[in-house]
Amino acid sequence: MRVRLEDVARAASVSPKTVSRVLNDEANVSDATRLRVRAAMEAMDYRPLPSARSLAGNRSFLVAMLYDNNDNPASTYLAEIQDGVLEACDSHRYSMMMRPLRMRGDDFVRRLDALISDHHPDGVVLTPPITDYAPLLKRLRERGIPYASVSPMSRADNIGVHMDEQRAARTMVEHLLSLGHRRIAHVSGISDHGASGWRLAGYREAMAAAGLAEDPALVVQGAFTFGSGVDAARQLFALKQRPTAVFAANDDMASGVMWAAHEAGLKVPQDLSVCGFDDIPLASQLWPALTTIRQPSREMGKMAALQLLEVLRGRGEAQMMQMPFSLEVRDSTAPVS
Amino acid sequence: MRVRLEDVARAASVSPKTVSRVLNDEANVSDATRLRVRAAMEAMDYRPLPSARSLAGNRSFLVAMLYDNNDNPASTYLAEIQDGVLEACDSHRYSMMMRPLRMRGDDFVRRLDALISDHHPDGVVLTPPITDYAPLLKRLRERGIPYASVSPMSRADNIGVHMDEQRAARTMVEHLLSLGHRRIAHVSGISDHGASGWRLAGYREAMAAAGLAEDPALVVQGAFTFGSGVDAARQLFALKQRPTAVFAANDDMASGVMWAAHEAGLKVPQDLSVCGFDDIPLASQLWPALTTIRQPSREMGKMAALQLLEVLRGRGEAQMMQMPFSLEVRDSTAPVS
DNA sequence: TTGCAAATTGACAGCGCTGTCATCTGTGTC
DNA sequence: GACACAGATGACAGCGCTGTCAATTTGCAA
Numbered sequence: 001m002r003v004r005l006e007d008v009a010r011a012a013s014v015s016p017k018t019v020s021r022v023l024n025d026e027a028n029v030s031d032a033t034r035l036r037v038r039a040a041m042e043a044m045d046y047r048p049l050p051s052a053r054s055l056a057g058n059r060s061f062l063v064a065m066l067y068d069n070n071d072n073p074a075s076t077y078l079a080e081i082q083d084g085v086l087e088a089c090d091s092h093r094y095s096m097m098m099r100p101l102r103m104r105g106d107d108f109v110r111r112l113d114a115l116i117s118d119h120h121p122d123g124v125v126l127t128p129p130i131t132d133y134a135p136l137l138k139r140l141r142e143r144g145i146p147y148a149s150v151s152p153m154s155r156a157d158n159i160g161v162h163m164d165e166q167r168a169a170r171t172m173v174e175h176l177l178s179l180g181h182r183r184i185a186h187v188s189g190i191s192d193h194g195a196s197g198w199r200l201a202g203y204r205e206a207m208a209a210a211g212l213a214e215d216p217a218l219v220v221q222g223a224f225t226f227g228s229g230v231d232a233a234r235q236l237f238a239l240k241q242r243p244t245a246v247f248a249a250n251d252d253m254a255s256g257v258m259w260a261a262h263e264a265g266l267k268v269p270q271d272l273s274v275c276g277f278d279d280i281p282l283a284s285q286l287w288p289a290l291t292t293i294r295q296p297s298r299e300m301g302k303m304a305a306l307q308l309l310e311v312l313r314g315r316g317e318a319q320m321m322q323m324p325f326s327l328e329v330r331d332s333t334a335p336v337s
Numbered sequence: 338m339r340v341r342l343e344d345v346a347r348a349a350s351v352s353p354k355t356v357s358r359v360l361n362d363e364a365n366v367s368d369a370t371r372l373r374v375r376a377a378m379e380a381m382d383y384r385p386l387p388s389a390r391s392l393a394g395n396r397s398f399l400v401a402m403l404y405d406n407n408d409n410p411a412s413t414y415l416a417e418i419q420d421g422v423l424e425a426c427d428s429h430r431y432s433m434m435m436r437p438l439r440m441r442g443d444d445f446v447r448r449l450d451a452l453i454s455d456h457h458p459d460g461v462v463l464t465p466p467i468t469d470y471a472p473l474l475k476r477l478r479e480r481g482i483p484y485a486s487v488s489p490m491s492r493a494d495n496i497g498v499h500m501d502e503q504r505a506a507r508t509m510v511e512h513l514l515s516l517g518h519r520r521i522a523h524v525s526g527i528s529d530h531g532a533s534g535w536r537l538a539g540y541r542e543a544m545a546a547a548g549l550a551e552d553p554a555l556v557v558q559g560a561f562t563f564g565s566g567v568d569a570a571r572q573l574f575a576l577k578q579r580p581t582a583v584f585a586a587n588d589d590m591a592s593g594v595m596w597a598a599h600e601a602g603l604k605v606p607q608d609l610s611v612c613g614f615d616d617i618p619l620a621s622q623l624w625p626a627l628t629t630i631r632q633p634s635r636e637m638g639k640m641a642a643l644q645l646l647e648v649l650r651g652r653g654e655a656q657m658m659q660m661p662f663s664l665e666v667r668d669s670t671a672p673v674s
Numbered sequence: 675t676t677g678c679a680a681a682t683t684g685a686c687a688g689c690g691c692t693g694t695c696a697t698c699t700g701t702g703t704c
Numbered sequence: 705g706a707c708a709c710a711g712a713t714g715a716c717a718g719c720g721c722t723g724t725c726a727a728t729t730t731g732c733a734a
Contacts, residue, residue, distance in 0.1 A: 016720090017684060023721095028681060030681085048720085052392050053388075054388035055719090056689055076416075097433070114384075118384055118387075120387065282619055285593070353692090354716095355714075357692060358713090360691095367712065388689085388690080389691040389719095395692085
């Protein structure tokens with residue numbers, strides 16, 4: 001039969017409640033008792049039964065990671081975040097569950113309610129663009145479910161993790177400017193993703209700082225997908241004055257731009273410099289390898305989850321953490337010819 | 338306060354136990370009662386509390402999906418399987434949890450035990466190469482935990498899903514042969530993955546059927562990673578008699594081969610045909626787009642989970658399902674020049 | 675030494691379900 | 705009309721923990 005808390009209590013000559021206290025790191029247990037109980041747990045390889053703990057304690061020790069499977073079909077970006085969140089949850093003996101939540105349609109709040117009623121997560125980790133749907137955040141607050149966000153639009157009143165994407169984008173464009181490029185195009189992402197706005201803003205900031213007036217034809221709307229990158233690039237290549245460099249708002253679109261460049265017979269980087277954002281594995285597998293901004297997705301997932309866990313464990317230490325980025329110069333960018 | 342089973346019972350004028358029977362689709366409930374109870378549940382939006390159900394019923398309604406994070410860092414293949422497994426679990430109101438289980442080291446059985454004791458899954462879905470570790474399978478059987486496998490080496494005594502990978506590989510090589518290629522190289526995968534053996538066997542079968550003696554220099558061992566594809570290709574290109582086509586055992590290695598080809602100044606497909614296996618998103622994003630075998634990973638995950646759920650729900654209908662593959666001819670293969 | 679607050683420990687009920695087993699109801703048989 | 709029997713329903717305890725609150729012990733000032 002399995003070892004129960006009661007068995008540990010008997011072995012350590014204390015009451016079950018005291019074992020429970022030790023298990024949950026509660027105060028008011030003498031050091032001697034704590035050590036004795038810990039030793040007994042260890043010796044018997046005691047594992048608390050999650051369902052009993054949940055039922056009696058009215059909490060689930062479960063963190064749900066929410067993602068929008070509308071825009072993110074099986075993406076590497078999410079898989080990396082998941083990996084980090086999982087590590088953080090494991091380290092605090094919490095379980096973790098990935099849950100898609102399609103943001104299309106107007107019943108997503110109802111679907112969120114169902115998700116909560118069905119699984120009772122103690123807290124949730126939000127990924128873009130779910131980070132920014134006000135009705136959803138409101139509902140989470142109403143139901144008293146703490147959440148932490150990865151790269152939310154607003155840093156105010158939010159815990160989680162973000163990166164200075166605008167400065168990263170600006171850094172990327174400055175790299176292109178330093179190579180002598182002046183006609184630099186930008187392929188932006190879906191407009192309701194915070195990332196799209198920041199990256200576009202960084203582009204504009206760098207261009208303006210270089211004294212270049214914005215040419216509206218050089219900014220094309222994409223959708224963060226490979227296909228949308230291809231389309232955007234075709235549009236750019238049809239311009240009378242082609243850009244000499246394209247900064248795509250993510251790597252998938254950048255790979256689409258490179259694909260379209262090949263299609264149009266343009267050599268990268270000789271005829272066209274291309275760069276992206278995110279540094280997904282694909283970036284280094286392309287030929288030429290893609291110059292991009294490295295975003296530490298895995299670490300960001302871990303950090304966001306750790307902030308959430310601080311709240312769940314009743315510490316007031318949770319914050320909005322900022323993570324560093326880095327410019328990865330590879331072979332897809334070169335001096336303008 | 339939340340709606341409890343007792344509340345539903347009162348509303349439907351039956352005992353709690355009868356509501357429980359309806360909830361669990363048990364026999365010996367009259368149709369009239371069943372409908373009345375269902376209606377009450379619906380009207381009150383009743384959601385059973387998972388922890389209470391688990392505690393009383395001694396089962397968790399949890400399916401764990403195990404993967405080896407040693408060889409599979411955040412791969413798209415796994416993300417797609419996960420997506421399918423999740424869909425299947427949702428449709429039967431089971432929860433699903435991704436769990437890495439590093440197969441390196443000799444304590445993986447102990448780590449499996451810990452995983453089971455900590456989370457109490459009712460069943461597990463196994464992904465390659467975890468599908469084939471005998472001690473692990475033995476332990477699962479000892480502990481009475483049903484499992485279903487995705488592409489296990491042995492189809493005997495196993496439920497889950499597989500694909501005829503050998504025939505798929507043979508089909509791929511036959512495609513190359515039909516283009517006139519004779520010096521066809523193969524970059525194989527990690528040897529303890531079933532996929533490596535089948536794909537190599539399919540290659541050999543096709544070559545032999547075409548009356549070509551095997552040239553050992555044309556078969557290079559890889560590791561399913563981009564980098565190993567690059568290395569293998571460099572090795573092949575250094576041969577006195579270069580191959581005119583390379584069949585890599587997966588898409589990541591194929592992309593490595595293409596990268597090395599670019600590096601060596603070889604044009605794909607004019608100077609070298611390259612093809613892969615799996616059809617991950619990357620395959621269509623490469624230039625030229627990669628000829629490959631499409632493997633329906635998402636569907637396979639779903640099918641494997643459904644087989645497992647059959648067992649968990651006490652039906653004896655579970656089997657080893659075979660899924661179809663398809664040859665995706667794109668731009669990376671062309672007639673030999 | 676005494677007294678009192680704080681720290682430590684324990685008794686007990688109950689979280690919301692399901693397993694077991696007893697009871698009841700309706701049907702068919704002779 | 706009495707009896708047997710399968711099907712339908714319910715009573716009740718208890719799954720393994722934690723919350724509440726009471727009891728006990730400890731530390732320390734007077």
